[in-house]
Amino acid sequence: MSALVQTELLGRRAIRESLRTPEALAPTLFIPVFFLVVNFGQAGRIFPSDSTPFLYGQTYAAFQLPSSLLLAASFGSAALYLVEDIEGGYFDKLRAAPVSRSALVLGRLIAEGAKTALLTAALIVIALPFGVTIASGPAGLVLLLVLTSLWGMVFAGFMQLIALKTRSAAATNSGGLVFFPLLFLTPNFVPRELLTRPMEIAATFNPVTYVMEALRSLILQDLQWDVLARGFAVVAAFGALMLFLNLRLVRRYD
Amino acid sequence: MNALAIEAEGLVKQYRGRTGTVDAVRGVDLSVAAGEVFGFLGPNGAxxxxxxxxxxxxxxxxxxxxRVAGIDVTADPDAVRRRIGVALQEAGLDPRQTGRExxxxxxxxFGSSAAEAAQRADELLDLVxxxxxxDRRIKGYSGGMKRRLDLASALVHRPEVLFLDEPTTGLDPASRLGVWDEVRRINQRGTTVFLTTQYLEEADxxxxxxxxxxxxxxxRAGTPASLKxxxxxxxxxxxDPTLDEVFLDATGRTRERAAGEVQEVGA
Structure with a gap:
């Protein structure tokens, strides 16, 4: 059986697992919505749409939406399910079967990508009443879903590394908190050129900045290929790195 | 099938930790003939x-x-995996799936088509x-049901060699007898069974x-009768001494010292 079919089978199983744990899915939607509402509520009047150039005529909620999308994509719950599999012995059951090691890694990541696409679509729908539109049109919407999903897979890959290395739910959960400093060291509230110099330098070195700017460009403007290229390059580079490290760890797993 | 289902020579496992190297296995030689039920006994941590x-x-x-089923474990692990069934100490199940899933x-x-897999699931679920x-989620199963399901999942591809690592630990006597019956039935169909257990009566x-x-x-190694x-x-x-006495003699333990390590049960 090909690794592709095995990946699909394990991906389906991971999706089924998520659907059967709605209580774990709820915070991944609720917390990003909470941040969107609170940030828009607090700063919406500071940045009115008619006199704030970087909003391109939309509300401040449109500017904030990428942060919420990235937050929703960065819970990495796939890794926590993996720890459960390790602790419960199911991971060993799979390892003792002739299952491709890449399918063991990719099955969960692809399921995480699909789940992120659904969450992204739900968040966009929720953001519509706040005056958010996708200025880049249907093609932009598809790119938005794809880029957010790819980021979800990259971050889940990072979390899976912690899970495989530590085999501990507590350590994996704590590892996920790494995303918060990364999220706040971005042009999260204003564009990069309006940040203070130290923050601008930090944001420039932070890869999440480029994903956020690419997502934001899709929401606020027409297709900006140079910005999109940087965002996709970041997920491609980190995706390849995570895949390589995950595969190495699974193959050496003892 | 190879005449020997399992052959091991000088098997060593060392773990390197912060406190130094731990020798978990120090040169084990084993030979298990095809078609037999082979017991592997030892106290905790042995x-x-x-x-x-x-x-x-x-x-x-x-x-x-x-070498398992005639294949070198290190050289071709995937080929070994295709020929063995494994039910480990902790029943490796996914509690969110149903038994059938x-x-x-x-x-x-293991390479079956969807239709073949559905048919095999029916057969195995019936067997155990x-x-x-x-069609119930596994998280609602009792300990005995989980063990039997784990056993069934190890048989999906009709393995040549079945490894059962303490398959009855934690089971009540009725469930234990049920697993024994399954093991006998599986062995009668030609599958070699490598069974680790702490229960001496089970091995006997x-x-x-x-x-x-x-x-x-x-x-120690041999038939239960020859060891006794x-x-x-x-x-x-x-x-003739009991297998318990053989065990205590072999491991240099007294009954008092072994009390917390080996459980003698009657099923």
């Missing part, structure tokens, strides 16, 4: 599970060689008497030959 995990490709081998997925991962619970009831491991080394006869002769006993 190296039973580590040996099983090396033979089933789950752990790397530090030194020595192992779990068996079907396992069968698909879980047909009625097949099921195994044609056995080996006792202690401190990472094999300290050897101890009887050596100690000049009036009647």
């Amino acid at each position: 190296g039973k599970s580590t040996t099983v995990r090396m033979l089933t490709t789950l752990l790397t081998i530090t030194s020595g060689t192992a 779990l068996i079907e997925l396992q069968a698909r991962l 008497e879980l047909s009625e619970a097949a 009831a099921l195994c044609e030959r056995l080996a006792i491991i202690d401190g990472g080394r094999i300290v 006869a050897e101890l009887r002769t050596r100690l000049g006993l009036a009647s």
Whole structure:
């Protein structure tokens, strides 16, 4: 059986697992919505749409939406399910079967990508009443879903590394908190050129900045290929790195 | 099938930790004939599970060689995986799936088509008497049901060699007897069974030959009858000793010292 079919089978199983744990899915939607509402509520009047150039005529909620999308994509719950599999012995059951090691890694990541696409679509729908539109049109919407999903897979890959290395739910959960400093060291509230110099330098070195700017460009403007290229390059580079490290760890797993 | 289902020579497993190197298995030699039920006994921490995990490709081998179903475990682990069934100490199940989903997925991962997997799931669930619970989530199963399902999932591809690592630990006597019946039935169909257990009566009831491991080394090997006869002769006993006594003699433990390590049960 090909690794592709095995990946699909394990991906389906991971999706089924998520659907059967709605209580774990709820915070991944609720917390990003909470941040969107609170940030828009607090700063919406500071940045009115008619006199704030970087909003391109939309509300401040449109500017904030990428942060919420990235937050929703960065819970990495796939890794926590993996720890459960390790602790419960199911991971060993799979390892003792002739299952491709890449399918063991990719099955969960692809399921995480699909789940992120659904969450992204739900968040966009929720953001519509706040005056958010996708200025880049249907093609932009598809790119938005794809880029957010790819980021979800990259971050889940990072979390899976912690899970495989530590085999501990507590350590994996704590590892996920790494995303918060990364999220706040971005042009999260204003564009990069309006940040203070130290923050601008930090944001420039932070890869999440480029994903956020690419997502934001899709929401606020027409297709900006140079910005999109940087965002996709970041997920491609980190995706390849995570895949390589995950595969190495699974193959050496003892 | 190869005449020997399992061969191991000088099998060693060392773990390197912050406090130094730990020798979990220190040169185990094993030979298990095709079609037999082989018992692997030992107190906690003796190296039973580590040996099983090396033979089933789950752990790397530090030194020595192992062949399962005629295939070198290190050289071609995937080929070994296609020929073995594994039910480990902790029943490796996914509690969010139903019994049927779990068996079907396992069968698909071993290369069955969807239709074949569905048919095999029906057969196996019937074999382990879980047909009625097949569409319930596993998290609602009792310990005995989980063990039987784990056993069924290890059989999806009709393995040549079945590894059972303490398959009855924690089960009530009725469930234990149920698992024994399954093991006998599976063996009668030609599958070699490598069984680790802490229950000496279990080994006596099921195994044609056995080996006792202690401190990472094999300290006794033979048929239960030959081991008892050897101890009887050596100690000049009036009647055959029990397997418990063979075990205690082999591991140098007294009954008092072994009380917390080996459980003697009657099923």
